[in-house]
Amino acid sequence: MNKLPFIDVLAGKEEHGRKSDLASFEYTYQAEITNVYSLTNTEKLYQIQIIDPKERQRFCFKPGQFVMLELPGIGEAPFSISSSPLRHGDLELCIRGAGNMTNFLSLVPRGTKVGISGPFGTSFPVEQMYDQNIMLIGGGLGLVPLRAPIFSVLEQRSRYGNIDIIYGSRNPSELLFTYQYDTWRQFDIDLSIIVDEGDETWNGPVGLITSILEERIAAAGDISQNTFAIVCGPPIMFKYVCDMLVKSKMPIQKIFVSLERRMHCGRGKCCRCNIGSTYTCLEGPVFDYWSVLNLKEAI
Amino acid sequence: MKLSCDINVRHLTRVEGHGNIHIKIQDGKVEKASWDVVETPRFFEAIVVGKHWENAPYICGRICGICSIGHTLASIRAIENAFGIIPDKQTSSLRLILKHMETLQSHLLHLYFLAAPDFLNVGSVFPLIESHPDVVQRAARMKLLANDACDIIGGRRMHPTRTVVGGFTMLPEKNQLLQLKSRLEAVVADLLATAELFQTFSFPDFVRETEFVSLKGDKHYPFIGGDLISTDGVIKAEEEYLAMTNEYMVDHSTSKWSRLSRPSFAVGALARVNNNFSLLHPVAQEIAGRFSLNAVNHNPYMLNIAQLLECVHVVLDSISMLDELLDTPWQAPRTPVEPKEGLGVSAVEVPRGILYHAYEFDASGRIVHANCVIPTSQNNANIHYDIIELAHQYTAQGKSDSEIQQLAEMLVRAYDPCISCSVH
Amino acid sequence: MSPVERSYLGVPINKPKVAFFEMSSCEGCQLQMLNNEASLLDFLSLVEVVNFREAMTEKGHDYQIAFVEGSITRSDEIDRLKKIRKQADTLVAIGSCACFGGVNQLKNRFELDWVKKEVYGDYPIDTRKVEPLSAHVTVDLEIYGCPIKKEEVERIVTNLVLGKSIEHPKYPICVECKENHNVCLYDLGEPCLGPVTRAGCDSWCPSNRLGCWGCRGPVDEANVTQLKEIMAQHNFTMEQMLDRMECFGGFSEYITEMKK
Amino acid sequence: MLFRVIARNELENLYDMLAVNHVVGPVSRGDDTPTPMFDFDFVYDFKELRLDFPSTIHSLKRYVLPPKERFCTFTIQDNDWQKDVDLNAHKPIVYFGVHACDINALNKLDKVLSGSVYPDPYYAAKRKNMFVVGINCNPQPYCFCHSMGTDSALHGFDMFLTDLGDDYFVEIHSAQAFDCINKLNSREPDEQDHIRFLEITDKKLKKFTSHVDNTDLTKILDLEFQSESWKEWGKKCFSCGTCAAVCPTCYCYGITENVDMDLQGASKIKQLYSCNLLDFAEVAGGHNFRPDSYTRLKYRYYHKHRGFVEAFEEPLCVGCGRCGEACLAGITVPEVIASVRDKENNNE
Ligand SMILES: Cc1cc2nc3c(=O)[nH]c(=O)nc-3n(C[C@H](O)[C@H](O)[C@H](O)COP(=O)(O)OP(=O)(O)OC[C@H]3O[C@@H](n4cnc5c(N)ncnc54)[C@H](O)[C@@H]3O)c2cc1C
Numbered sequence A: 001m002n003k004l005p006f007i008d009v010l011a012g013k014e015e016h017g018r019k020s021d022l023a024s025f026e027y028t029y030q031a032e033i034t035n036v037y038s039l040t041n042t043e044k045l046y047q048i049q050i051i052d053p054k055e056r057q058r059f060c061f062k063p064g065q066f067v068m069l070e071l072p073g074i075g076e077a078p079f080s081i082s083s084s085p086l087r088h089g090d091l092e093l094c095i096r097g098a099g100n101m102t103n104f105l106s107l108v109p110r111g112t113k114v115g116i117s118g119p120f121g122t123s124f125p126v127e128q129m130y131d132q133n134i135m136l137i138g139g140g141l142g143l144v145p146l147r148a149p150i151f152s153v154l155e156q157r158s159r160y161g162n163i164d165i166i167y168g169s170r171n172p173s174e175l176l177f178t179y180q181y182d183t184w185r186q187f188d189i190d191l192s193i194i195v196d197e198g199d200e201t202w203n204g205p206v207g208l209i210t211s212i213l214e215e216r217i218a219a220a221g222d223i224s225q226n227t228f229a230i231v232c233g234p235p236i237m238f239k240y241v242c243d244m245l246v247k248s249k250m251p252i253q254k255i256f257v258s259l260e261r262r263m264h265c266g267r268g269k270c271c272r273c274n275i276g277s278t279y280t281c282l283e284g285p286v287f288d289y290w291s292v293l294n295l296k297e298a299i
Numbered sequence B: 001m002k003l004s005c006d007i008n009v010r011h012l013t014r015v016e017g018h019g020n021i022h023i024k025i026q027d028g029k030v031e032k033a034s035w036d037v038v039e040t041p042r043f044f045e046a047i048v049v050g051k052h053w054e055n056a057p058y059i060c061g062r063i064c065g066i067c068s069i070g071h072t073l074a075s076i077r078a079i080e081n082a083f084g085i086i087p088d089k090q091t092s093s094l095r096l097i098l099k100h101m102e103t104l105q106s107h108l109l110h111l112y113f114l115a116a117p118d119f120l121n122v123g124s125v126f127p128l129i130e131s132h133p134d135v136v137q138r139a140a141r142m143k144l145l146a147n148d149a150c151d152i153i154g155g156r157r158m159h160p161t162r163t164v165v166g167g168f169t170m171l172p173e174k175n176q177l178l179q180l181k182s183r184l185e186a187v188v189a190d191l192l193a194t195a196e197l198f199q200t201f202s203f204p205d206f207v208r209e210t211e212f213v214s215l216k217g218d219k220h221y222p223f224i225g226g227d228l229i230s231t232d233g234v235i236k237a238e239e240e241y242l243a244m245t246n247e248y249m250v251d252h253s254t255s256k257w258s259r260l261s262r263p264s265f266a267v268g269a270l271a272r273v274n275n276n277f278s279l280l281h282p283v284a285q286e287i288a289g290r291f292s293l294n295a296v297n298h299n300p301y302m303l304n305i306a307q308l309l310e311c312v313h314v315v316l317d318s319i320s321m322l323d324e325l326l327d328t329p330w331q332a333p334r335t336p337v338e339p340k341e342g343l344g345v346s347a348v349e350v351p352r353g354i355l356y357h358a359y360e361f362d363a364s365g366r367i368v369h370a371n372c373v374i375p376t377s378q379n380n381a382n383i384h385y386d387i388i389e390l391a392h393q394y395t396a397q398g399k400s401d402s403e404i405q406q407l408a409e410m411l412v413r414a415y416d417p418c419i420s421c422s423v424h
Numbered sequence C: 001m002s003p004v005e006r007s008y009l010g011v012p013i014n015k016p017k018v019a020f021f022e023m024s025s026c027e028g029c030q031l032q033m034l035n036n037e038a039s040l041l042d043f044l045s046l047v048e049v050v051n052f053r054e055a056m057t058e059k060g061h062d063y064q065i066a067f068v069e070g071s072i073t074r075s076d077e078i079d080r081l082k083k084i085r086k087q088a089d090t091l092v093a094i095g096s097c098a099c100f101g102g103v104n105q106l107k108n109r110f111e112l113d114w115v116k117k118e119v120y121g122d123y124p125i126d127t128r129k130v131e132p133l134s135a136h137v138t139v140d141l142e143i144y145g146c147p148i149k150k151e152e153v154e155r156i157v158t159n160l161v162l163g164k165s166i167e168h169p170k171y172p173i174c175v176e177c178k179e180n181h182n183v184c185l186y187d188l189g190e191p192c193l194g195p196v197t198r199a200g201c202d203s204w205c206p207s208n209r210l211g212c213w214g215c216r217g218p219v220d221e222a223n224v225t226q227l228k229e230i231m232a233q234h235n236f237t238m239e240q241m242l243d244r245m246e247c248f249g250g251f252s253e254y255i256t257e258m259k260k
Numbered sequence D: 001m002l003f004r005v006i007a008r009n010e011l012e013n014l015y016d017m018l019a020v021n022h023v024v025g026p027v028s029r030g031d032d033t034p035t036p037m038f039d040f041d042f043v044y045d046f047k048e049l050r051l052d053f054p055s056t057i058h059s060l061k062r063y064v065l066p067p068k069e070r071f072c073t074f075t076i077q078d079n080d081w082q083k084d085v086d087l088n089a090h091k092p093i094v095y096f097g098v099h100a101c102d103i104n105a106l107n108k109l110d111k112v113l114s115g116s117v118y119p120d121p122y123y124a125a126k127r128k129n130m131f132v133v134g135i136n137c138n139p140q141p142y143c144f145c146h147s148m149g150t151d152s153a154l155h156g157f158d159m160f161l162t163d164l165g166d167d168y169f170v171e172i173h174s175a176q177a178f179d180c181i182n183k184l185n186s187r188e189p190d191e192q193d194h195i196r197f198l199e200i201t202d203k204k205l206k207k208f209t210s211h212v213d214n215t216d217l218t219k220i221l222d223l224e225f226q227s228e229s230w231k232e233w234g235k236k237c238f239s240c241g242t243c244a245a246v247c248p249t250c251y252c253y254g255i256t257e258n259v260d261m262d263l264q265g266a267s268k269i270k271q272l273y274s275c276n277l278l279d280f281a282e283v284a285g286g287h288n289f290r291p292d293s294y295t296r297l298k299y300r301y302y303h304k305h306r307g308f309v310e311a312f313e314e315p316l317c318v319g320c321g322r323c324g325e326a327c328l329a330g331i332t333v334p335e336v337i338a339s340v341r342d343k344e345n346n347n348e
């Protein structure tokens, strides 16, 4: 008689063609790997298309955000979206074979269905940067998250001032997106590349990324007023690059970085990505350098 | 007439542990016929020396994976005998059901997975999965029940966790026992079907007069403790086990051998049935009739049937013990243990025969000396003499080498030897 | 039989040929593989068993994965093991005996001569110091436990076949013990090695109200120093703690330190 | 809120009325133990309920955040698959006899798990189907809920009972609870009841012996980030996660995915984790952001007493003292915080 009613939290929650908040938690867009290109020995570029045309159109993201990619039974992991935001649910992800899921992914054929959820996280505020100069500084795989803001900037090239891309890699064979360098340069972008270790094919500079950065800063002159920086790369690089920018008087709130942590949910629940007590997945991965300085154990 | 044969089986398959069979007959004369145990010894009797009593069941249970419950219970009983602990009814019943379930699962494993392939002319149970799916499923179903029962009562089907000196660390829930009981009732039909299956097999009619040693049943078919008896009329108390086992070493074997009234004797299901036939459950006795198995039977291949009879017996016996347990409220699971100086001996019937554990403790309960006598080591000599006799008889009958090899392998398997156990 | 091609998410998955071998052991771990009647058929569809002396007569000699149980206690075992290593792409040590020496290594507490005499008198017997497999060959993967836990083995084998990397839990038994809603054994007046033992058995013993004996070996960065204090606080002797820690060999590197 | 008073013997009627549903409540665990212990479990008889329980070993958390939970299963055909999500909540459950701290813990969990962005439906489905009957408690030596402001519950329950001796004082917080109480013999509380109620609350306050000084704690934690005290505690810690497991508010987790042995299906399992476990902050490539046990232990305090405060203006700790009781190494919140504060005082 006092049987309590059972409350179905998901019932009748599909509104306006979009899932309710609760229903979206474990919701994955079904997407298909339409193309795979090998960029280097370990990195591949995956073109992934959300299968449902309506969903594909509705899928919107900002440069710097990431998605969770799921291979059933194998794993789920976060990846920065590396394609242009204008292309909606036609995504490009550049993924390094680093472990379980990513290695298995490198074996699956074209046409395989994967799960995509997101987009998650904060983004690089490219609108704030209108009329200003931008330095995009990437080390190694750090070029991947830079690619989305690069696309955004190129698409509205006239709204920005000088654009520098400074990219460092261990050796020439690990350089990513080599086929795009010419296009970038055509858009009046200063692209400088440096490798730790050259080889016979290489006739560019050899050394640490900071040495190039130093040159670029010197060339740019005063960066204290009208320049933003976007930095992405391994923790050790962060530290040196950001220090140098700060020393050169770039305001810390104009330096943006993207941090990497282990993530199991991407939704601010699992705590795995927490720095201090900040969720990298919610309040990051893009932080301004002020926030980073404020976080304990951030880099 | 065939006059010679030469058979060498290295690491006999579908038995537990490593053993070799060699038969060489030249011009009708047996030059060599032997059963060698080449397992590496692990020295359990030495490694427990200096250890506290609590360690013994835990370590000595690891003598054998198949009959780990038997070893654990034997070890516990030896310690309890040394310390003067007499388990209460609840503990005894639970232990016996646990033992029954080990017997059931071990016999079933042997009957279906190790022995049956011989009678169906295949190399293992794996091809039977496709050719005889119902048989394999039945075996799996029954074994699962036996294993689940061990999990429920002993905590784990192998190397049990709940069995300790003084009782159990914890008791099963009553509704688990209730479920167990109804599953056991359902399994009786499967056992009858097993009997039917084995009635279709033809057992070699090989006979060699043998002395059979087992526990002596009093009112019940014996499994845990009591007097020792042989078909040649020897009767001894549990503590006098050494007079029953008489271990000695032979050159070609790392396992010790045993003898009593004759150069060898046999232990195991057939020995138990031969010594205690009238105490078997009536249903089991009825099935014995179908195979014309009467006490005392001297055909070692009938060990398979003796195992089948015991399967029936333990299932029916467990059901009646469960009834009793379900009717009485739970008592405390264990009694406190106070170590004492002295010797403790226990004899327990494990699937392959009678097993003895004996420990000598110092005043603080540390082991000074240990001895374990394993059924297979008691059987090894008998297997050896069986093989010699078998080689004689079958060579004389003109069987081919491969037939003799097959029959010899089947004979050894019938004993279900647990070799690593025998060389512990 | 040729390996049957199967695929998972479009990636072809070979049915590897597997073989089982045993050195000195109770053969319980192998039996655990046969003991999983509920899932045996699925297991057999995942791999092709070509050698399993305990269960089959046929012996295949081309296998990719070798599961080896038991420890090394006699020199002929070293040769056998090396042959297996040569053939197998992946050599998996199963059970505490293979991984650490298991209960067998308790023998190493004594002089070999005494041990021989205690059990065999003057009869000559061949034996040597007990060692884990890794003392003689490279072991690709260790599956812990005495005995191994079937659910864990099945998961590991599935991952092995799929080519997924195998991660052992990096946390101690306590985690699983809490998951199982148990009362802590220390509160029940019993010692337990749970806080320093690698998880993965689903707290098999504590869930049955038996303190852990450490059969799976130490968790990474086991805090044995602290455990000593806790044992003392709960009135357990150093001897009781040592008995457990040396039982399966996993903690051998701590034992020498503790016995000092 | 509405208030009522029922006679002591009406309680069983209340139970019986609610017991048409599944009931979880405090039961005795381990009668053979030196000190009696209690835990929450499913209850099938009023007599099993031990409403006089001091505290339970585990909290209610396991019913809303099970230690292991299957998030979804997949059916796989070639390179196509379907995902099937099950929220694992199929029935309403009555929780009979919950202390204020545990109710407050649920309220805190609500903030992260159903209040913030991406609400968690697995949690919500179970939380929404709870009927909570609270009961007043008897502070134990390890309880410091008073310091955390969680010694009384303002919401998050359906009814709350306070034992007045012969009667129960009932706070009613939901329409359903109101329905129930109306079927019982109850009366409006009178002046005398108010006095008795206040007396009991007063008595309870006097019983607290453990305290945590929260003054400026967020700042102090930042200042003492490098304090040596952390290292001292770190030496004791087993990194065993027991504290998080028994904690009513710890909610971190990890995900593992497993493929079925027949390769035709897969499942995604959530396992509650703990920031104290060794690999909690390990990333691909093997870099561990918190490699030392003291950094992980410190992190737990940071999350609870600093980070959560920053986000929700209250700590993620209800002062139930379970973690300290369960920790074999004897690491307790009041002691850890006092030691860190102490360092700060010494520095001055
Ligand atoms: C916001 C964000 C954006 C990212 N963007 C990209 C990107 O664009 N491209 C890219 O290639 N990568 C990116 N990454 C990194 C990427 O997420 C990882 O490489 C990925 O998670 C690896 O997953 P995996 O399953 O292949 O590896 P895993 O197998 O999960 O891990 C690889 C390594 O991690 C460790 N490890 C994993 N699991 C465990 C465990 N349970 N216990 C202990 N150790 C463990 C091991 O050392 C292992 O070798 C990004 C990460 C973040 C947070």
Ligand code: SF4
Residues within 6 Å of the ligand: C145, C146, C173, C197, C198, C201, C202, C203, C204, C205, C206, C211, C212, C213, C214, C215, C216, C217
């Ligand atoms: S609880 Fe300990 S001893 Fe028991 S199986 Fe697990 S690791 Fe082994």
Ligand code: SF4
Residues within 6 Å of the ligand: D236, D237, D238, D239, D240, D241, D242, D243, D244, D276, D297, D323, D326, D327, D328, D329, D330, D331
């Ligand atoms: S604080 Fe205590 S309970 Fe928590 S992880 Fe450390 S030792 Fe374990």
Ligand code: SF4
Residues within 6 Å of the ligand: A271, D244, D249, D250, D251, D252, D273, D274, D275, D276, D299, D300, D301, D303, D304
């Ligand atoms: S304290 Fe640790 S275990 Fe608890 S919720 Fe926070 S991060 Fe997770």
